Amino acid sequence: MAWTLLGIAGVLEIAFAYGLKLSEGFTRLTPGLFAAATGLSSLFLLSMSLRTLPVGTAYAVWTGIGAAGTAVVGILVLGDSAAPLRVLCIVLILAGVIGLKLVSAT
Template sequence: MAWALLGIAGILEIAFAFCMKWSEGFTRLTPALFTIATGLSSVFLLSISLRTLPVGTGYAVWTGIGAAGTAILGMVVLGDSAAPTRVLCIVLILAGVVGLKFVSGN
């Protein structure tokens, strides 16, 4: 259950980043409200998952999902650079996230 909550928290972290972009510096009300809601929800679910997962593993996975997911969606949706070295770095982040899941005792 903790891993599922952590995955949802990571997805909400991606939504948080996109809502923050679309809020244009908190100048647009609806995206700004979504930014606050997704950010708080993400941290809340992270905190619940950390009840059973080691803090280092949980935080690293949460951050990795958020960073890699945001970068991938940025390339797909916003036209961010998809240079091979950038993609390689994202793959390495995802490999670290998967690796932490496999070596975790939970």
């Protein structure tokens, strides 16, 4: 259950970052509220997963999902660069997240 909560928290972290972009520095109300809600929800679910998962593993997975997912959203939705080395780095982040899950004792 903790891994599921952590995965959802990671997805909410992606939504949070996207909401921040859309809020234009919290100058737009609806995207700003979306960013605040998803950010707080993400932190709440991360804290719930920390009841059973080691903090280092959970935090690394949470930030990895958020970083890689936000980069993918940037490429697919916002027109960010999809340079091969950038994509390779995203794949490496995801490989680290998967690796941490595979070697976790919980």
